[in-house]
Amino acid sequence: MLSPEKIIESFAAACTACGLCVEVCPIVSETELKDAAPGEVMDEILELFRHGKTGPLARSRIYSCLFCNTCVPACPLELNPGFTFGTAKGLLRKLGEVQPKGVAGIMDYAKARLEESIISFRARLTDQTQLITDLHEKPKPARTVLYATCFGLMQGQALYTTLKIMERIDPGVRVLGGYDFCCGELQFLGGRPAEARHQFAKLVEGLSAFSPVEVVIFCPTCKMTFDHHRPQTNWSWSFVTDYIADHLNELGPPDKIDANVTLHDSCHYVRGIEPATDSPRKILAAIPGVQISEMKNKKMDALCCGGYAITGTGRPGYRFRDRRLAQAGDTGADLLGVYCPGCHMTLGAGAAQKGLETVSILSLLGKSLGIEPAWADNF
Numbered sequence: 445m446l447s448p449e450k451i452i453e454s455f456a457a458a459c460t461a462c463g464l465c466v467e468v469c470p471i472v473s474e475t476e477l478k479d480a481a482p483g484e485v486m487d488e489i490l491e492l493f494r495h496g497k498t499g500p501l502a503r504s505r506i507y508s509c510l511f512c513n514t515c516v517p518a519c520p521l522e523l524n525p526g527f528t529f530g531t532a533k534g535l536l537r538k539l540g541e542v543q544p545k546g547v548a549g550i551m552d553y554a555k556a557r558l559e560e561s562i563i564s565f566r567a568r569l570t571d572q573t574q575l576i577t578d579l580h581e582k583p584k585p586a587r588t589v590l591y592a593t594c595f596g597l598m599q600g601q602a603l604y605t606t607l608k609i610m611e612r613i614d615p616g617v618r619v620l621g622g623y624d625f626c627c628g629e630l631q632f633l634g635g636r637p638a639e640a641r642h643q644f645a646k647l648v649e650g651l652s653a654f655s656p657v658e659v660v661i662f663c664p665t666c667k668m669t670f671d672h673h674r675p676q677t678n679w680s681w682s683f684v685t686d687y688i689a690d691h692l693n694e695l696g697p698p699d700k701i702d703a704n705v706t707l708h709d710s711c712h713y714v715r716g717i718e719p720a721t722d723s724p725r726k727i728l729a730a731i732p733g734v735q736i737s738e739m740k741n742k743k744m745d746a747l748c749c750g751g752y753a754i755t756g757t758g759r760p761g762y763r764f765r766d767r768r769l770a771q772a773g774d775t776g777a778d779l780l781g782v783y784c785p786g787c788h789m790t791l792g793a794g795a796a797q798k799g800l801e802t803v804s805i806l807s808l809l810g811k812s813l814g815i816e817p818a819w820a821d822n823f
C-alpha cells in the first residue's frame with residue numbers, strides 16, 4: 445500500500461496538467477470550475493502537490509470530486525484523479541486549511557448513526573451473536589461472512605433481508621461490522637488517508653478471525669477498497685449482488701411483484717477496479733412481474749448519486765443528485781432500485797420529495813422470496 449505522501453508525490457511527478465480529466469468530469473458544470481480553463485485547474489492542483497500552495501480552483505476540484513472514476517479512462521497516463529483528490533483532503537488538512545463542515549463532521553456523524561444502527565439491527569436477530577462488532581466477542585468460525593459495512597448497517601432493513609437471503613445459501617453465515625471495522629472509507633472521506641490505511645488492516649484482521657472461505661461485501665465502495673489494496677488472505681471476497689446472483693437457483697421460488705423499476709448503478713461497481721454491470725439486473729430479472737426501465741445514463745455510463753460532493757461542497761452536490769433523480773423520474777418507473785447503501789442514503793431523501801420510492805433491489809428480492817420484513821417500512 446502506498447502512503448498518502450507517495451500517492452500525491454507520484455501523481456505530481458506524472459501529471460502533465462493536460463486537463464482531459466477536467467473536461468470529462470461531470471461535477472465541473474455545477475461548480476466555479478466551469479469558468480476556468482481545464483489546464484489552469486490542474487496547474488493549481490500541481491502547485492498544491494509540488495509546493496504546498498493552495499488556491500480556490502484546487503480546493504474546489506478536491507472537495508467537489510465525486511470519486512466517480514469517470515475520469516480514469518480519460519487520463520492518457522492512467523492516473524486516478526478521484527482517488528488522489530480524496531487523498532489530497534489530508535494534505536489540505538495538514539496545511540491548516542479549514543475543512544468543509546460535511547467533511548470535518550463525517551466521522552462523528554457516522555459514529556453516532558452506527559451506534560444506533562447496530563442496536564436496532566442486533567435487536568432483530570434471533571441469535572444476537574450472529575453480528576460481531578468487537579473481536580473480544582470471539583467470532584465462531586464461519587464459512588461465509590457478510591461484511592455489513594458502515595453504510596450497510598445504516599440501511600439495516602436491506603442488510604437484514606440480505607442476511608436472511610444468504611442464510612438460504614449458508615445457514616451458518618455470520619456478520620462483521622461496526623465502527624472498528626470500517627474499510628477506511630469514512631476516514632478517507634474525512635480527509636484522514638493515513639488512518640484509512642490503518643483501519644483497512646484492522647478490518648482484514650477482523651474478517652480473518654472467522655477463518656472464512658468467502659467474505660461477501662455489502663457496499664460496492666468497500667469492495668473496491670479490497671480490490672484496490674488486494675490484501676493477502678486465505679479467503680476470497682465478492683460483492684453481494686454478484687454472490688446472490690450466482691446462487692439464485694438455491695433461494696426457492698419467487699412470488700410475482702408487479703413493479704416498474706429503474707436501476708441506479710453505483711460508480712464503484714460499474715467503474716471500480718473490477719468493473720461489472722450484470723448481477724443487479726440478473727437479480728431484478730429473477731423477480732417475476734418486475735419490469736426494468738433503464739435511465740439515460742446507465743451501466744458504465746451511469747451518473748453518480750452525488751454523495752461525495754454533497755459532503756464536500758453542499759449545494760453543487762445536491763444539484764448533481766437532482767440531475768440523477770430527474771433521469772430516474774423521466775423513465776416513468778414507480779421504484780428507484782439501488783444496491784449501494786451509500787447511494788440509497790443519498791438518493792432516498794431527495795427521491796421521496798419527488799414522489800419516487802427508493803428500494804434496495806435485495807429488499808425487493810427478499811419480498812418476492814417471502815422473507816418477513818423486520819422493519820415496518822421494509823424498503
Ligand code: SF4
Nearest residue numbers: 459460462463465519
Ligand atoms: S488527464 Fe491525467 S495527466 Fe491530464 S491533467 Fe488529468 S490527471 Fe493529469
Ligand code: SF4
Nearest residue numbers: 469510512513515526
Ligand atoms: S472522480 Fe469523477 S468527480 Fe472526481 S475528478 Fe474524476 S470525473 Fe471528476
